[in-house]
Amino acid sequence: MSILIENLSKKYGKFSALDSVNLEIKTGSLVALVGPSGSGKSTLLRVIAGLDIPDSGRVWLTGRDTTFLSVQEREIGFVFQNYALFKHMNVYENISFGLTIRGANPLTISNRVNELLKLIRLEKFAKKYPSQLSGGQRQRVALARALAIEPKVLLLDEPFGALDIKVRKDLRNWLRILHQQVSVTTVFVTHDQQEALEVANEIILFEKGRVQQIIKPQDVYELSLLKKLFFVP
Numbered sequence: 001m002s003i004l005i006e007n008l009s010k011k012y013g014k015f016s017a018l019d020s021v022n023l024e025i026k027t028g029s030l031v032a033l034v035g036p037s038g039s040g041k042s043t044l045l046r047v048i049a050g051l052d053i054p055d056s057g058r059v060w061l062t063g064r065d066t067t068f069l070s071v072q073e074r075e076i077g078f079v080f081q082n083y084a085l086f087k088h089m090n091v092y093e094n095i096s097f098g099l100t101i102r103g104a105n106p107l108t109i110s111n112r113v114n115e116l117l118k119l120i121r122l123e124k125f126a127k128k129y130p131s132q133l134s135g136g137q138r139q140r141v142a143l144a145r146a147l148a149i150e151p152k153v154l155l156l157d158e159p160f161g162a163l164d165i166k167v168r169k170d171l172r173n174w175l176r177i178l179h180q181q182v183s184v185t186t187v188f189v190t191h192d193q194q195e196a197l198e199v200a201n202e203i204i205l206f207e208k209g210r211v212q213q214i215i216k217p218q219d220v221y222e223l224s225l226l227k228k229l230f231f232v233p
């Protein structure tokens with residue numbers, strides 16, 4: 001089990017953002033987290049990442065109790081909307097950042113970054129700055145940056161949310177292929193039905209700070225279930 005969440009709760013004032021969440025995510029799976037706005041999806045990812053501390057409960061990552069470990073100690077990669085690329089660094093520097101601050105040696109860093117540049121098909125863009133890239137290219141760089149440290153878990157909070165439909169579709173396909181190649185345990189938040197159904201092995205329906213249902217895309221045959229999943233009245 002890559003991610004094991006035990007009785008996780010988190011309140012903001014009197015409001016329960018996470019209400020005794022229990023969840024197991026298998027190693028190597030690609031899981032979509034869906035649910036209404038304000039249901040606690042981002043809070044859950046932040047607590048898993050270590051950007052937020054829960055009031056109670058435990059977060060286990062690959063068998064280790066990481067509840068009180070720092071972000072760095074958790075060996076996770078994340079792409080959150082408010083963690084944009086570093087503007088003053090070029091693509092190469094953005095991707096190498098995590099390895100550099102961990103004191104990796106220069107040869108290891110350049111091998112790893114070149115491998116990732118190939119993976120995101122931006123080999124020719126190493127020297128470009130974020131402002132010189134398209135939205136889709138920037139998100140690919142953000143993913144490469146998250147993958148650079150070879151994380152055990154990858155967390156993506158609406159990674160393609162701000163992009164237009166054509167680019168979203170490309171990136172969605174690309175994420176699926178990337179996941180087949182790298183097979184890192186991945187949890188991604190989306191409000192795009194197609195995205196969840198096409199990409200994920202498993203869909204977690206989150207509501208009011210709790211896991212309401214876990215669904216396999218191949219089981220989504222009932223219209224009522226589909227509607228429930230995406231809150232069609």
Ligand SMILES: Nc1ncnc2c1ncn2[C@@H]1O[C@H](COP(=O)(O)OP(=O)(O)O)[C@@H](O)[C@H]1O
Nearest residue numbers: 012015017035036037038039040041042043044
């Ligand atoms: N730092 C915070 N301070 C106060 N309330 C917060 C904070 N972060 C989230 N919340 C509240 O917790 C609830 C869940 O938020 P969030 O996890 O961002 O939901 P989602 O990602 O599903 O839209 C929301 O009602 C939000 O207003």
Ligand SMILES: [Mg+2]
Nearest residue numbers: 041042043157
């Ligand atoms: Mg959110």
